[in-house]
Amino acid sequence: MDIDLSVTSVRDANAALRALPAGASARLASPAGRHNLAVGLTEAITVEIDGTAGYYAGGLGRDATVLVRGTAGWGAGENLMSGLVRVDGDASQSLGSCAHGGTVVVHGSASLRAGISLKGGTVLVAGDVGDHCGFMAQAGTILIGGDAGRGLGDSLYEAVIYVAGKIRDLGADARIEELAEADVELVARLAKQHGFDHIDPENVTRVASARQLYHWGTP
Amino acid sequence: MCGITALQLRDADLRPRLGELMAAMMAQVAERGPDSAGITIYPDVRVLKGVGHPAALAAEWRLREMAGTQAVAHTRMATESAITAAHCHPFVVGDGLSLVHNGSFANHATIRRELLARGVPFDSDNDSEVAARFLAYRMAEGDGLEKALRLLCERFDGFYTLAVQTPDAFAVVRDVIACKPAIIAETAGWVAMASEYRALAVLPGIAAARVYEPEPEEVYLWTST
Numbered sequence: 001m002d003i004d005l006s007v008t009s010v011r012d013a014n015a016a017l018r019a020l021p022a023g024a025s026a027r028l029a030s031p032a033g034r035h036n037l038a039v040g041l042t043e044a045i046t047v048e049i050d051g052t053a054g055y056y057a058g059g060l061g062r063d064a065t066v067l068v069r070g071t072a073g074w075g076a077g078e079n080l081m082s083g084l085v086r087v088d089g090d091a092s093q094s095l096g097s098c099a100h101g102g103t104v105v106v107h108g109s110a111s112l113r114a115g116i117s118l119k120g121g122t123v124l125v126a127g128d129v130g131d132h133c134g135f136m137a138q139a140g141t142i143l144i145g146g147d148a149g150r151g152l153g154d155s156l157y158e159a160v161i162y163v164a165g166k167i168r169d170l171g172a173d174a175r176i177e178e179l180a181e182a183d184v185e186l187v188a189r190l191a192k193q194h195g196f197d198h199i200d201p202e203n204v205t206r207v208a209s210a211r212q213l214y215h216w217g218t219p
Numbered sequence: 220m221c222g223i224t225a226l227q228l229r230d231a232d233l234r235p236r237l238g239e240l241m242a243a244m245m246a247q248v249a250e251r252g253p254d255s256a257g258i259t260i261y262p263d264v265r266v267l268k269g270v271g272h273p274a275a276l277a278a279e280w281r282l283r284e285m286a287g288t289q290a291v292a293h294t295r296m297a298t299e300s301a302i303t304a305a306h307c308h309p310f311v312v313g314d315g316l317s318l319v320h321n322g323s324f325a326n327h328a329t330i331r332r333e334l335l336a337r338g339v340p341f342d343s344d345n346d347s348e349v350a351a352r353f354l355a356y357r358m359a360e361g362d363g364l365e366k367a368l369r370l371l372c373e374r375f376d377g378f379y380t381l382a383v384q385t386p387d388a389f390a391v392v393r394d395v396i397a398c399k400p401a402i403i404a405e406t407a408g409w410v411a412m413a414s415e416y417r418a419l420a421v422l423p424g425i426a427a428a429r430v431y432e433p434e435p436e437e438v439y440l441w442t443s444t
Contacts, residue, residue, distance in 0.1 A: 033417030054417055071430065073416055074400065092402070092432060111432050112397055131397075131435065 222248025252294030313355030
């Protein structure tokens with residue numbers, strides 16, 4: 001299915017995508033930065049966005065694969081439940097925010113607050129990330145192929161962040177921990193799976209919570 | 220929420236189309252600010268403001284027919300102060316300095332009092348006017364636009380994405396958290412900034428443009444040719 005967004009509204013396009021059966025594929029042409037493309041999909045379909053997407057591309061999805069053939073605006077893959085959102089270019093702020101599951105992949109760099117409040121999903125960025133990546137991330141994995149900005153992992157809960165490049169500084173309650181064999185295996189698997197060939201799994205920095213800001217066993 | 224669009228044309232052949240391009244950009248961010256809108260067009264520092272939908276205002280102003288070197292526009296969804304033409308951005312002060320703002324300042328009343336004590340006049344009770352007056356005051360004291368914007372970052376608390384133009388420059392700056400959107404695109408023919416990419420998507424040659432997000436508290440400045 002081909003949908004030209006210069007003549008079809010985003011609402012109608014999303015309704016058409018939601019009507020597709022598992023295994024189907026669709027292409028959205030002329031996205032021109034429109035918001036909310038391919039959101040709330042609940043079947044294992046593949047959607048290709050042929051250009052630059054606006055806010056929340058592929059958000060709220062379950063099982064679907066959404067491929068952005070350009071850059072993406074705020075909140076790409078936000079609240080993802082499962083499936084894949086992949087951005088070929090750069091992504092703006094709050095990439096993969098609150099994602100419960102699934103994988104959000106950016107082959108360029110991501111802006112501020114990537115993986116904010118992550119709830120179990122996997123966020124992978126081949127390039128650099130801006131400030132406050134992983135802020136208050138509760139569960140899940142963030143892998144950064146380049147450098148991280150200020151306040152990395154601020155107020156982190158139980159998500160784990162791996163950084164292949166430099167870290168400008170850590171946020172409150174985030175600390176660098178020793179890499180275990182399981183970390184190396186996980187990073188190697190993710191890097192191979194998504195073509196992040198520049199990452200050496202044995203030379204990433206693991207950042208996790210120091211667990212001083214929140215209290216275990218509080219009734 | 221408000222919408223900002225700004226464009227500086229490096230290619231003289233595009234200058235007859237400035238109004239057409241700005242009208243198209245403003246239409247893309249009308250949802251961000253349907254209450255009212257305003258624009259300054261250079262080099263004449265022509266200021267147009269009004270209450271109503273930005274698309275209707277652009278038609279009323281016959282914006283598409285206007286030529287120029289650069290322009291900065293704002294579509295407003297009021298969160299602070301009344302919906303009137305006087306409260307519309309751009310706030311144009313000093314020697315043709317135009318400022319548009321998406322966000323809100325927390326300490327504008329304090330800075331207003333300080334500027335009033337130094338004899339700076341105000342036209343409205345709007346927080347964004349305080350930022351414009353602050354910049355104009357600093358520049359009257361001898362600072363350049365870039366330094367004045369750095370001082371603004373030090374002095375003002377709150378959320379802001381600002382686009383500022385003077386007869387010979389165009390600048391963009393965001394607060395330290397950068398929670399208000401901004402995106403910049405540059406080609407050999409123009410440099411543009413908008414709240415959202417979709418406003419840049421209407422520009423000629425956007426597919427080949429260098430598109431990037433301005434970093435927090437970094438001043439981006441381009442001089443006019």
